[in-house]
Amino acid sequence: MRKPNRTDPIEIQIEKAVRSCYGKILSQLTYHFKSLDLAEEALQEATISAIRSWQEQGIIANPEGWLFITAKRKAIDIIRKNQSHTKKQQNLTQFNEAIGNGAFDNEDIEKSLQDRRLELIFTCCHPALDTASQVALTLNTICGFSTDEIAKAFLLKHPTMAQRLVRAKQKIKKNNIPYQIPQSDQLEQRLSGVLGVIYLIFNEAYYSKGSQYLSSKPLAKEAMHLAKLVDQQLPHRSELLGLQALMAFNYARFNARIDKFGRSIKLKEQNRNLWQTKWIDQGNYYLASAVALRRLGPYQIQAAISAVHSTSKTFEQTDWLQIYGLYQKLIQYQSSPIIQLNAAIALAYTNKLEEALKLIERLEQVGQLSQYHLLFVAKAFCLKQLGKVEQSKKAMNYAIELSDNQFQKDYFQKELEDWF
């Protein structure tokens, strides 16, 4: 941690300069040396050199090129130290062939710095790794976040996160998981895994209590940036565009969704003037591009639901029938009890209260949501609208009992008093 009053602007500048190209250089080195370990070590050493040299002279004009060339030299030094490893020697030859032995003028650097981040993203999101590791690895290698930053974002202790990263990197190494874009017959499935990781990162930023450490907005932006990066190399993928739309709509509400105490504000209570039109427009653009490809999927449907909310002037003016229809469609792709509950709530807002109540009660009996506070809030709402005062109160009180935080309990209590 940086101590206050000792913040050196040049240090921050260097840190920013390194981070902005970290993933790109690391991917490039990994791709050519066929070793993430070696690439990380070399880039680390290059960063140390950069700090030393730039602290005196200031940051040079092309920090990315400088870091890349320096890291490449460091990597070659490391390989030379381990010359007995013939395999590495082969890699060195391959690498020199690929980028040219002398390659120090800007044009050559530009050419050799061809973006290989997508290859490394597919490695990090390989299905041989567990999801938590996929997320951590992507943030660590592509986005350049430190172990400490990732640990804090996920409310984990530093050693736990460090171990997770080490194990994942070992698995990549020992299994020889390749640094490549999957072949076409595998691409669809593997891409869907990548989208899942991007969405997890975004949601972590959007919902997690831990994300305040990493400042949740930059983390959310990072997820959107990752999606853009994938889109640049794999354009016209309907679900990728759908995910981009979904993230843009949610990002538009970023400033409206948290109060000054850092507590989340429900959609119903949000000040819609704080929603950022720029991002809503962006979301609509992505969604239109996605839908034009005529390959529907769950991200596009969720984005469409978000689009309806984003373009409604008030909560009451929301087109709930359309939202209900979209949830029905979503259920065809992923039928979780939560999605069914959301569908039932949308139905209740269209005034089909008896029907909605039946759905909610069925979900209550099935089990998974039988202790879920929001189910009982929805149930209480339906009962209230149907004039069943005592039953409604009972359901709301049960929701208050089940809720695990005081702010929420107070909120439901106030709602109950407003109702009756």
Added chain:
Amino acid sequence: MQYLLMIYAAESAEPTPGSDQFMQLIQEYGAFTEEVKAAGAFIGGEPLEPVATATTVRVRDGESLVTDGPFAETKEVLGGYYLLECENLDQALEYAAKIPSAKYGSIEVRPIMQLPG
């Protein structure tokens, strides 16, 4: 790099010897073995006798302890293996998906440990 592809399946899920399905399975295995041989990936691979023929040995405090089993008729048991030379994990996984038993059992893919020296 070498990978061991271990074929796990519930023996009860396997077709009875002599049946048409069994003959088809044998043919599919033959075709798969031919494919990996033609690709130069085949190092070894054999089916195993049923798990009922298994014997287990443990050495504790210098004493050798021999027992019958394991018996796990309902669970997926090791029924055979392939040892393949593959470029990377993705290639190994591609081969694993082509093993006929993958359709009703599962294939565990493990890299062979590279010992130093």
